[in-house]
Amino acid sequence: MNDLKVNIHEMKNRLHRFVVIVAKKNDQLIMVRHRNRETYEIPGGHVEENETLLEAAKRELYEETGALEFDIWPVGDYSVNDSFGRLFGATVSKLGSLPESEIAEVTILNESMNWTYDAIQPILLTYSDRYSNIRMLEKDDAKAFKQLLISLDNDTKNMLFEPGERTITDAALRERIEPGSFVIDDNGLKGFVSLSTGKYNRIKHSGHIVIGILSSHDHMKYGTLLFNKLFLYAESIGLHRLELTVMVNNEAAVALYKKMGFEIEGVKKHSMLVDDQYVDEYYMAKLLGAL
Numbered sequence: 001m002n003d004l005k006v007n008i009h010e011m012k013n014r015l016h017r018f019v020v021i022v023a024k025k026n027d028q029l030i031m032v033r034h035r036n037r038e039t040y041e042i043p044g045g046h047v048e049e050n051e052t053l054l055e056a057a058k059r060e061l062y063e064e065t066g067a068l069e070f071d072i073w074p075v076g077d078y079s080v081n082d083s084f085g086r087l088f089g090a091t092v093s094k095l096g097s098l099p100e101s102e103i104a105e106v107t108i109l110n111e112s113m114n115w116t117y118d119a120i121q122p123i124l125l126t127y128s129d130r131y132s133n134i135r136m137l138e139k140d141d142a143k144a145f146k147q148l149l150i151s152l153d154n155d156t157k158n159m160l161f162e163p164g165e166r167t168i169t170d171a172a173l174r175e176r177i178e179p180g181s182f183v184i185d186d187n188g189l190k191g192f193v194s195l196s197t198g199k200y201n202r203i204k205h206s207g208h209i210v211i212g213i214l215s216s217h218d219h220m221k222y223g224t225l226l227f228n229k230l231f232l233y234a235e236s237i238g239l240h241r242l243e244l245t246v247m248v249n250n251e252a253a254v255a256l257y258k259k260m261g262f263e264i265e266g267v268k269k270h271s272m273l274v275d276d277q278y279v280d281e282y283y284m285a286k287l288l289g290a291l
């Protein structure tokens, strides 16, 4: 069981065997117990033929918990070794009685509980909780956002600004904040992905992206989760193309972008000067399709 490799990915058309729903009521995690087991699990199950993933998630949530009223959203595609499913988050406002099903008990997570899939589901819960820390950047975040950008300028040489170079005022930054950028809000802003869309008719379908995550919060799949949030938003406003540039030696970012479906389109030779060395950048882009 402990050799299982669990990961989170871009949402796309692929063979999804399962849906799993991290559902909370009053901020408490809903767990279910199968009638043949003593252990507890997060609701979920197999996707049926001719059913969308969202339909499957809503059906499983109702069948396994009796949830009657809820908000539900996709978090990402997860993998367990080579098998894929889609992870959803949900907030349940009304639980009804449990329909006829294989579930014997619906309850709230507590610390003494044993998980049925203890090498998988606690990780999915973590992804879902981190996804819930991501929200849209608002104009009122201007001051905190500027502090985040300054912290990033000191934290990494992989972005545009050198330490001390950022002179924009909070008020000017506030003016620049438009819908479509997202931040990690984990007791303060810890990272962001920004989206600037084309202003003219011939490029209105394109968006330019910048991403930056403090080193305190990297390697936690926030990059993947920020992109998943951004892709849903970009599709909802009809964008077709997302583009970015990245220093060729920024292995982590290039790997993240490839993982999220971006392709290298070309090289900007000597486009940056970092520590007295010219550095090339890749142009990378992704065309959005149906999720």
Ligand SMILES: CC(C)(COP(=O)(O)OP(=O)(O)OC[C@H]1O[C@@H](n2cnc3c(N)ncnc32)[C@H](O)[C@@H]1OP(=O)(O)O)[C@@H](O)C(=O)NCCC(=O)NCCS
Residues within 6 Å of the ligand: 007, 008, 156, 158, 159, 211, 212, 213, 214, 217, 218, 219, 220, 221, 222, 223, 224, 225, 245, 246, 247, 250, 251, 252, 253, 255, 256, 257, 259
């Ligand atoms: C680059 C950055 C956005 C990655 O974000 P992250 O939250 O650490 O990424 P994730 O945890 O979601 O990892 C996703 C993928 O990125 C890649 N990755 C992340 N760190 C890596 C590293 N150190 N080396 C190689 N690949 C790495 C892997 O492919 C990983 O895939 P996996 O989930 O299958 O392991 C983040 O480290 C960052 O903001 N760095 C500083 C600023 C920066 O470089 N911005 C980009 C400028 S273009």
